[in-house]
Amino acid sequence: MNALLDPADTTTGERAFIHGGYAAAGDARGCTTARGVASRNLRPHSVEIISAALQTDAVARRILAKGTVPQPGELVGVRLNINVLRSTGIAVHSIHRATSKNGHTKGRGFYRGEVISYLPVVLLEDCFFNVHQGGREGIASGRMAKHPMGSVDGTFVMQPCEYDFGGVEVSFNPKTSHLFVDSLGFAVEYAQSVTIMGHRAYARGIRYFTQASAPEKVGDSPSLARFVS
Numbered sequence: 504m505n506a507l508l509d510p511a512d513t514t515t516g517e518r519a520f521i522h523g524g525y526a527a528a529g530d531a532r533g534c535t536t537a538r539g540v541a542s543r544n545l546r547p548h549s550v551e552i553i554s555a556a557l558q559t560d561a562v563a564r565r566i567l568a569k570g571t572v573p574q575p576g577e578l579v580g581v582r583l584n585i586n587v588l589r590s591t592g593i594a595v596h597s598i599h600r601a602t603s604k605n606g607h608t609k610g611r612g613f614y615r616g617e618v619i620s621y622l623p624v625v626l627l628e629d630c631f632f633n634v635h636q637g638g639r640e641g642i643a644s645g646r647m648a649k650h651p652m653g654s655v656d657g658t659f660v661m662q663p664c665e666y667d668f669g670g671v672e673v674s675f676n677p678k679t680s681h682l683f684v685d686s687l688g689f690a691v692e693y694a695q696s697v698t699i700m701g702h703r704a705y706a707r708g709i710r711y712f713t714q715a716s717a718p719e720k721v722g723d724s725p726s727l728a729r730f731v732s
Contacts, residue, residue: 543668543669543705545668545700547623547624547666547700548593548623552593553593553595553621553623555591556587556591556593556595557587557595557621559587559590559591560584560586560587560590562586562618563584563586563587563595563621566618566619566620566621567620567621569619571619571620572619572620573598573619573620573659573661574659574661575659575660575661576658576659577601577658577659578601578604578607578613578656578657578658578659579598579599579600579601579613579616579619579627579656579657579658579659580598580599580600580601580607580612580613580614580616580633580654580655580656581596581597581598581599581622581625581627581654581655581656581699582596582597582599582614582651582653582654582655583595583596583597583702584596584597584621585649587621593623594623594700594701594702595621595622595623596621596622596623596625596699597618597621597651598618598619598620598621598622598625598659599613599614599615599616599617599618599619599651599654600613600616600617600618600619601613601616601656602615602616607631607633607656607657608631610633610718611633612631612633612634612635612653612654612656613633613654613656614633614635614651614652614653614654615651623700624666624698624699624700625659625698625699625700626659626660626666626667626696626697626698626699627655627656627657627658627659627660627696627697627699628657628658628660628695628696628697629657629658629695630655630656630657630658630693630694630695630696630697630706631655631656631657631692631693632653632655632656632673632675632682632683632691632692632693632694632704633653633654633655633656634652634653634675634677634681634682634683634718635652635653636681636718636719636720636721636722637652637721637722638650638651638652638653638677639652639653639677639681639721639724640681640720640721640722640724642677642678643677643678643679643681643722643724643726644722644723644724649677652677653675653677653683655683655697655699655704657697666698666700667696667698667705667707668698668700668705669705669707670694670696670697670698670705670706670707670709671685671686671691671694671705671706671707671709672685672686672703672704672705672706673685673691673694673697673703673704673705673706673709674686674702674703674704679726679727680726680727680728681720681721681724681726681728682712682717682718682726682728683704684727684728684729685709685711687729688727688728688729689711689728689729689730689731690711690712690717690728690729690730691706691709691710691711691712692709692710692711692712692716692717693709693710694706694707694708694709694710695707695708695709696708711730711731712728712730712731713730713731713732714730717730
């Protein structure tokens, strides 16, 4: 189970497109299917809803005013924007500039990098799932408020035609786990390709952590993360 998992052939339906630094989505009835995963009916928010949510946040308005967008092939980190989610209920992702060329492959995520844009749906390739263990412990123990301490880090892919929501569902909740995990609780280290939307990432070609390869948990807060042998 610690080997890469190859996705099966997939089919995709109607399309989402990126425009002006965030995604505008049409009717996303079409889904993809990967081995062992049923099709998913996922509908991204419209560009109007995303734009309105971002305009409620002063920091987001300032960053959007710069007009920067991630470029295909650029290394970026992706994390859920908690401020916008709390104030509007809309899940939008902050896109962080890479802070190194390969630190993310060694557990040093880009969640502290400069935020350059926002997207409700993000496609990455060659991805690593990173969590700062001290930051996670602070949140899990209640000693710290939620802050950037985890991200999905990889190569940004501009995909104006269609998003793939097939694969293994991956999520992260610092209150319950010290690592990103799949729906069965197994800790995920890497994926060949990931589509991120809402509170989930949909990963293809994944590699799991083993107990030996996983970063050491910091502190006494429990974690539900499981490991493959």
